[in-house]
Structures are given as C-alpha cells and as structure tokens.
Amino acid sequence: MALHEFDLIRAYFDRSSSADDVVLGVGDDAAIVQPAPGEQLVISTDTLVAGRHFPLGTLPADIGWKSLAVNLSDLAAMGANPRWCLLALTLPEADEAFLGGFAEGFWQLAQQAGIVLIGGDTTRGPLSITVTVIGSVPAGGALRRDGARVGDGIYVSHTLGGAGLGLALALGEPLSAPASVRQAALTALNRPEPQLALGLALRGLASSAIDISDGLAQDLGHILSRSNVGAKIDAGLLPLAPGLLDGCGGDRARTLALTAGDDYQLCVTIPREREAEVAGWPGLTRIGDIESEPGLRIWQEGKRLLLPQAGFQHF
Numbered sequence: 001m002a003l004h005e006f007d008l009i010r011a012y013f014d015r016s017s018s019a020d021d022v023v024l025g026v027g028d029d030a031a032i033v034q035p036a037p038g039e040q041l042v043i044s045t046d047t048l049v050a051g052r053h054f055p056l057g058t059l060p061a062d063i064g065w066k067s068l069a070v071n072l073s074d075l076a077a078m079g080a081n082p083r084w085c086l087l088a089l090t091l092p093e094a095d096e097a098f099l100g101g102f103a104e105g106f107w108q109l110a111q112q113a114g115i116v117l118i119g120g121d122t123t124r125g126p127l128s129i130t131v132t133v134i135g136s137v138p139a140g141g142a143l144r145r146d147g148a149r150v151g152d153g154i155y156v157s158h159t160l161g162g163a164g165l166g167l168a169l170a171l172g173e174p175l176s177a178p179a180s181v182r183q184a185a186l187t188a189l190n191r192p193e194p195q196l197a198l199g200l201a202l203r204g205l206a207s208s209a210i211d212i213s214d215g216l217a218q219d220l221g222h223i224l225s226r227s228n229v230g231a232k233i234d235a236g237l238l239p240l241a242p243g244l245l246d247g248c249g250g251d252r253a254r255t256l257a258l259t260a261g262d263d264y265q266l267c268v269t270i271p272r273e274r275e276a277e278v279a280g281w282p283g284l285t286r287i288g289d290i291e292s293e294p295g296l297r298i299w300q301e302g303k304r305l306l307l308p309q310a311g312f313q314h315f
C-alpha cells in the first residue's frame with residue numbers, strides 16, 4: 001500500500017515525548033525547544049549516503065541506528081548531553097518494510113541515548129539520510145579539538161579496527177576470521193556505540209577530543225593541526241579489536257586500527273598533571289604523547305612506521 005508523506009511521518013517518526021524542554025515537536029512548521037539558563041547548545045549534522053557510508057544491502061534497522069549513531073558520536077566528542085534531533089530522509093519509495101526496520105533501529109538508539117526527535121523532512125530520491133543533533137553543555141564546558149598541549153597524554157577508547165574489518169568482510173574480502181570475529185566486526189561496522197558517557201566523564205578533564213570516524217591517524221591529525229602541536233604514538237599500544245590480529249595478521253590489523261574509519265571511538269588528550277585521574281579507567285588506553293614538533297610520528301618497536309594511506313576522504 002502506498003503511503004502518503006504525512007501518513008508516513010505520523011506512522012514512523014511522530015512519537016510523543018514527555019521531555020519538558022520540547023515546547024513543540026513534530027507537526028508544525030518548525031520545532032520549539034527550551035534550553036536551560038546557562039547552557040550552550042552544541043549542534044552537528046551528518047549525512048549517510050547509500051553505497052558510500054554503508055554498503056548496499058545493509059539492513060534497514062542498521063541504517064537507522066547508524067544514521068543517529070554517527071551524529072551522537074560528534075556530541076560525545078564534544079562532551080555534550082544529547083537533547084534534540086532532526087531527521088531528513090530521502091527515500092526512493094515509501095517502502096514500509098524499509099521504513100519499519102529503519103525506524104526500529106533509529107528509535108532504539110534514540111531511546112538509549114535519551115534524545116528527542118523534534119522534526120525533519122521527507123523527500124523522494126536516491127536513499128540518503130541526514131540527521132541533525134543538538135546537545136547541551138554548561139557554558140564553556142565543551143570538549144574541543146584545539147586544546148591539546150605539549151606533554152599531554154593521548155588516549156583512545158575501547159578498540160580500533162573492528163569496523164574496518166567489518167567493512168572488508170561486508171565487501172566480500174576473503175579473510176580467514178572465525179565466525180565470532182566476523183560477527184563482532186560486522187556489529188562494529190553496523191551498530192557503532194557512540195561514546196556519550198565517556199565524553200561526559202571527560203568534560204573538564206580532557207584538553208581536546210575528537211571522534212574517530214575517518215581513521216585514528218587522520219582524526220588525531222585534526223587535533224594536532226587545530227592545536228598547533230605534533231605527536232608520537234606507539235602502534236604497539238593500539239587497542240586492537242578482538243580477533244583482528246588473528247583475522248588478518250599484524251600489518252593489516254595495525255593499518256586498519258590506524259586508518260580505517262567508522263569505529264566511532266574517541267581520541268582524547270589529557271594534561272600530564274591529570275593523567276592519574278584516568279589511570280585504570282576501563283576502555284581508555286594511552287597510546288602516545290603530544291610533542292611540539294608538528295606532524296604525527298608513529299613508532300613500532302623502535303622504528304618509524306609509514307602509513308600506506310592517511311584515512312578516508314570523499315574528494
């Protein structure tokens with residue numbers, strides 16, 4: 001049955017919310033929200049294009065989850081509390097099987113993160129999803145890319161390379177990884193977990209932060225250039241995704257951990273005098289140091305490592 005635009009919005013994307021900071025949600029020409037006094041709003045938007053940000057054939061529920069996850073990850077990297085979001089959907093057709101799955105994955109993460117969908121846009125065209133997220137921080141409290149200082153420690157959250165392995169598998173590369181490793185890698189690719197709690201915990205502690213969407217080397221590079229510093233990291237300290245080493249060997253595992261995108265972990269710097277406060281935090285690994293000499297130097301067992309490629313770029 002063909003679904004009209006407004007029925008479609010009502011059926012899948014208009015859910016009442018008890019959030020008292022939403023004055024007016026889906027249904028009017030625009031939404032009205034009420035930030036608390038003393039808060040700053042943190043705003044970001046990201047588009048997922050079929051075949052470019054996810055392989056064709058990705059499950060609709062995974063697309064729904066991921067379209068919100070990549071945006072929440074930006075809020076996590078800013079140390080922001082997720083508050084409101086907008087969803088601009090371009091669909092080739094009003095396919096209810098797709099919409100049902102997409103909405104399920106989207107709402108699952110929205111509920112988990114406590115973010116309220118306040119509006120959006122629905123149009124026909126090649127599949128593409130744009131989500132805009134709005135978060136909040138106490139004024140001046142956001143984590144940024146430009147605060148790293150010489151002597152800071154460099155840390156990454158959880159593990160790296162899992163989504164890169166998942167993408168290689170999804171694209172049909174013949175790798176000898178066992179079923180459990182394949183499953184974990186595909187989950188890392190399709191269901192990234194935005195590091196919101198960690199971002200909040202690092203507020204007032206980390207000197208800079210970024211989420212790893214385009215590969216550690218490239219994303220850490222953004223911190224370095226915005227902060228006018230350089231860094232050395234030890235590739236031997238990289239927390240590799242479980243099974244990555246066995247699944248594809250040392251060189252490839254290291255390259256994936258350094259250059260593959262889509263892991264959506266955080267890379268942060270911590271001032272030396274505050275590093276004791278994060279020692280022993282689960283899921284946070286120290287991988288290197290901020291230095292004054294510009295550029296990123298990667299060491300492996302006492303030798304400089306040169307990367308085959310820097311990371312993902314659209315153009």
Ligand code: ADP
Binds near residue numbers: 026030031088120
């Ligand atoms: P307008 O024509 O005034 O831009 P629309 O017809 O595009 O309004 O949308 C009607 C209402 O539905 C608006 O409140 C809009 O924010 C909301 N909306 C449209 N598409 C979506 C969507 N995919 N998800 C959530 N809300 C949506």
Ligand code: MG
Binds near residue numbers: 120122
């Ligand atoms: Mg509109």
